[in-house]
Amino acid sequence: MIDHFQNKAKDWDNPMQIELTSKFVNQLRNSIFIYEQDIYAEVGCGTGLVGLSFAEEIKKIYMIDNSPSMINVLKEKLIDSPIADKVEIIENEFEKISLKNISGVINFLSLHHIEDVSSYIKKVKESLKDNGFFAVGDLVNEDGSFHTNNIVPHFGFDLRNLATKLEEEGFIILRETIYDRIYKNDKTYPLFILIAQK
Numbered sequence: 274m275i276d277h278f279q280n281k282a283k284d285w286d287n288p289m290q291i292e293l294t295s296k297f298v299n300q301l302r303n304s305i306f307i308y309e310q311d312i313y314a315e316v317g318c319g320t321g322l323v324g325l326s327f328a329e330e331i332k333k334i335y336m337i338d339n340s341p342s343m344i345n346v347l348k349e350k351l352i353d354s355p356i357a358d359k360v361e362i363i364e365n366e367f368e369k370i371s372l373k374n375i376s377g378v379i380n381f382l383s384l385h386h387i388e389d390v391s392s393y394i395k396k397v398k399e400s401l402k403d404n405g406f407f408a409v410g411d412l413v414n415e416d417g418s419f420h421t422n423n424i425v426p427h428f429g430f431d432l433r434n435l436a437t438k439l440e441e442e443g444f445i446i447l448r449e450t451i452y453d454r455i456y457k458n459d460k461t462y463p464l465f466i467l468i469a470q471k
Contacts, residue, residue: 293464294322296453297381297410300466304448305406307331311376314400316367317383321347321360324379328356335372337363368393374402381410385427390435394442401471407444409435413451413463421458432465444469 311331315324318336320343328334338344344364351357363370378397387393397407412419412429419428436449448468455462 291322293453293455294326294381297464297466298323298326300410300452301379301408301468304466304468305377305408308376312374313377313379314367314372314375315379315381317380317386318347319343319383321350323381325350325356325360328359331359331376333359333361335361335363335375337365337367337370339364339366368396372400375400375405376402377406377408379408382412384409384411385425385429387427390427391438394438394444398442398444398471403471405471406447407439407469407471409467410464411467412455413465415460415462418458418460419455419462429462430465432467436467436469439467439469444471 307327307330309330309332312333312335313324313327313331314335314337315321316337318324318338319340321336324334324336336347338347341364344362347362351360351362378400384390384393394407401407414429414431417428432449432451436446440446446467446469448466451463451465453464455464
């Protein structure tokens with residue numbers, strides 16, 4: 274498998290990415306309850322900017338990514354870290370592993386990299402405990418110009434269509450809104466957050 278982030282990983286934690294991530298984390302924090310016994314999974318975790326911000330407050334987090342270079346940066350962050358024992362790193366695709374009784378599954382700017390979104394939603398539902406949440410932060414439908422160097426399966430999403438897919442699988446939509454924008458390539462790309470409960 275090609276590591277599309279091989280040349281980006283070391284510089285991933287730049288000011289723009291940190292700001293983008295913190296805005297999403299704040300949106301998520303304002304929409305969910307966080308409990309000490311919670312177990313989260315972040316899919317497409319990259320260097321861990323989202324997931325690590327929750328690790329101290331919960332029991333455990335699975336950090337899942339199929340990019341070796343991103344995972345290596347994450348591992349470096351956890352050396353001698355007080356939260357290292359709460360983090361389990363899995364270098365694989367979420368669809369190929371089996372997790373159960375997860376309190377929350379998080380995808381930030383990673384769902385558009387997943388080919389079969391309908392099957393993925395089913396897998397998320399199987400992995401969640403009752404009342405567990407699924408949180409997605411991603412691009413609203415765009416013209417394909419956001420990714421200049423690599424091909425992705427989806428050029429963002431229609432928010433209502435994605436929410437409908439989740440409702441068809443039995444999820445309850447807790448929140449669906451456009452909350453931020455990315456300025457790139459002289460264009461503006463809206464970002465949405467979608468939070469659903471099993």
